[in-house]
Amino acid sequence: MLGPKQEAQGALFYEFSIEDHVPQDHLLRSIDRFVDLTEIRAYLAEFYSHTGRPSVDPELLIRMLLVGYCFGIRSERRLCEEVHLNLAYRWFCRLDLSDRVPDHSTFSKNRHGRFRDSELLRHLFETTVARCITEGLVSGQRMAVDASLIEADANKQKSTPKEDWDASAINATDAPRAVREYLDTLDEAAFGAASEVQPKFTSHSDPASQWTAARKGPAFFSYSDNYLIDTDHGVILDVEPTRSIRQAEVGSTKTMLTRVKDKFGLVPDWMIADTAYGSGPMLGWLVDRKIDPYIPVIDKAGRPDGTWTRTDFDWDAENDQYICPEGHALKQFRRNYSDPNRGPTGKG
Template sequence: MLGPKQEAQAALFYEFSLEDHVPQDHLLRSIDRFVDLGSIRAYLADFYSHTGRPSIDPELLIRMLLVGYCFGIRSERRLCEEVHLNLAYRWFCRLDLTDRIPDHSTFSKNRHGRFRESDLLRHVFETTVARCMEEGLVGGQGFAVDASLISADVQKQNSSNPDDWAARDIDPYDAPRAVREYLDTLDDEAFGAATTAKPKFTAHADPASQWTAARKGPAFFAYSDNYLIDTDHGIIMDVDASRSNKTAEVGAMRKMIDRTQECFGVTPDWIAADTAYGSADNLVWLALKRKILPFIPVFDKSARRDGTFSRSDFTWDADNDRYLCPEGAELKRTRQYHKDPRNKQPRTGRRKYRASKMVCSVCPAKEKCCPKVDARSVTREQFEEVREFAHQCTASEFNPTAQKRRKKVEMLFAHLKRILGLGRLRLRGPCGVQDEFTLAAIAQNLRKLAKLKPMVPAAG
C-alpha cells in the first residue's frame, strides 16, 4: 500500500551525536588517529597579542585546511560551505552542530601573517613525517627524488619580455605581495639565482613563475613541486617549491636532503632519480660530499650521432693516464709548453688526449673514427671518475630495483593532480606556492598512514 506522505515536523528536543553519524570506515576517522595538533597553540603563542578579542583556534583552521586538501576542495569559500554542511567534516574539525564556521577571509589573514612568520605548516609537516617514522613506514636506506610541473595562476596575456619588465619603475613597498616575494628570492638558488638565462616571458602577477615548454607542448607559466621520498612505502620526507628548470630542481634536492638529515637525522644509503639530476657536479655532491650512492643516469652529451666512435668506445687506462682506441692505439695527454708554468694545466679541469697523427693516418678504422681530422682526440672531464662510478651504479644488479622504487614518486605526483586536484595553483608567489605544496604533502602522508595502518574493528 502507498504509505503516508513524508513531511518535516518540528521537534522541541533533539538527541543528536556527531560521533554516531560518522561511519566507522570513513577516511577522516582513519586520518584523525594520526593528526597531532596539540602543540601548535604553544608553538604560536609568541605570535598572538596578549590583548584584544579572542582569536579563532589555529587547530580548527589547520584541521579545515587538511579536510580541503585531503578531499580536493581547493576553494576556501567552498571549504567553509562544505564543513558547514558535512557532518564528518564537522566531527573532524571538533565542531558541534551549533558552532559557527570561520569566515574564508580568516585563512588569508592567518596565512599571510602568523602562519608564515612561524612557519607553522612546515612544523605540521615535520610532525606528520615523525609520526610516519614512529609507525615504521620509513626505512631510511633508499630515497627517490623528482619534480613535477604545476601550472601557476597566471596567463600569458598578462606577461611581458623581461627587458620590458626591468625597465619598469617598481616600488617594492607598493608592489603586490607576489612581486615582493619575487624580489626577496632573487638570490635564492631555487629561484632567481638558479640560472642566468633570461626567460622569454615574465608574468606580471607572479614573476617568480617559470615560462616553460618542458611538456613538449604549448608553453605556460609553472612552478616545480619537488618531492624527496622514502622508497619503502612512498612517504614524503621533504617537499620544496622551485622554478621549473634543472638547476633549481637540483638545488631543491640538495636542500631537502640536508634538511631531512638535520630534522630527523636520516641520510639515505642510496638515492634514485632521472637524468635531470645526473650532472657531474651533482654526482660529486652526492657521492663524495654526502656519501650517497647515486642510482642516476649520467647526463652525458659525448655520444656522437654521425656513426663515428664516441668517447665510450675508448678504454680508459688510469695507471698510464691514457685512452686506448678500439684498434688498440693509445691517446696520450696533450702537453703545451708555456713559459709560465701555471698555464700548463687547463683551468677548466678538463684534460685532452690525442692520438698520433702517423698512427691515425694508416689506421683501417679511420673513416669510422676521425674521417674529417688528421688524428682523433678525446676529452676527459674534471670529475670523470665520479661519472664512471655513477655508470657502475646504474649498471649494477640493484639498479632495476632502485628504478622500480623510484616510480613511487611519480605515482605520488599522479595522485596529487588527479585525486587531490592540484593541477593548477591557486596561490601566487614563492611563499603561497610553498604553502600549497606543503599542505598537499601533509595530506598525502596522512592518507598513506590511513591506508597502511587501517583501523582495527571494535570487538563485538
C-alpha cells in the same frame, strides 16, 4: 500503496549526534586516529597578542586545511562552505551543529601572516616525519627524489616577454603582494638565482612562477614541488618548492638532504633520481658525501647538426689512433710543416 507526502515539519527539540552520522569506514575517521595537534597552541603562543578579541582556534584551521587537501578543495571560500554543510567535515573539525565556521578571510590572514612567520606548516610536517621514524616506517638508507609541477594561477595574457621585462623598474611599495614576494626571492637559489636564463614570459600577478613546457604540451606558468622520499614505505621525508627549471630542482636536492641530516640524522646509502639530476656537479656532490647515485648521467655527446659524435669513432689500440665511421684514421696532423710556427700549438 502510495504513502503520505513528505513535508518538512519543525520540531521544538532534536536529539542528534554527529558521531552517529559519520560512517565507520569514512576516510576522515582513518586520518583522525593519527592526527595529533595538541602542540599547536603552545607553538603559536608567542605569535598571538595578549589583548584583543579571542582568536579562532588554530587547530580548527589546520583540521579544515587537512579536509581541503584530502578532498581536493583548493578554494578557501568553498572549503568554508563545505565544512558548513558536510557532517563528516564538521565531525573531523570538532564542530557541533550550532558552531560557526570561520570566515574564509581568516585563512588568508593566518596563512600569509602567523602561519608563515612561525613556519607552523613545516613544524607540523617534520613532527609527522619524526613520528613515522619512531614507528619504524623510515630506514633512511634508500631515498629517491623527484619534482611535481603545480600550475600557477597566472594568465599568459597578463605577462611580459623577457626582452621587455625589467625587475629593477618595479616599485616595491605599490606592487601587489605576489610581486613583492617575487622581489624578495630574486637572490634565493631556488628562484631568482637558480639560473641566469630569463624565462620567455613573466607573469604580472605571479612573477616568481616559471613559464614552462615540461609536460611536452602547451606551456604554462608553474612551480615545482620537490620531494625527498624514503623508498622503504614511500614516506616523504622533506619537500622544497622551487621554480620549474632543472637547476632549481637539482639544487633543492642538496637542500633537502642537508635538512634531513641536520633534523633527523638521516644520511642515505644511495639515491635514486632521473636523468635531470645526472649532471657532473650533482653526482660529485653525492659521491663526496658517500651517497651512491643511481642516476643516469646526462649525455651531451650527441650533435644536433647531424655530424659525427665521439662515440661514432672506434679506438685502434694497436696503432694508437681512432678510426672514423668511413674507415679513415683520425690523424693528429694533416701534414708536416717546414716552419714549426705554422703547426699546432703545444695545447693542440
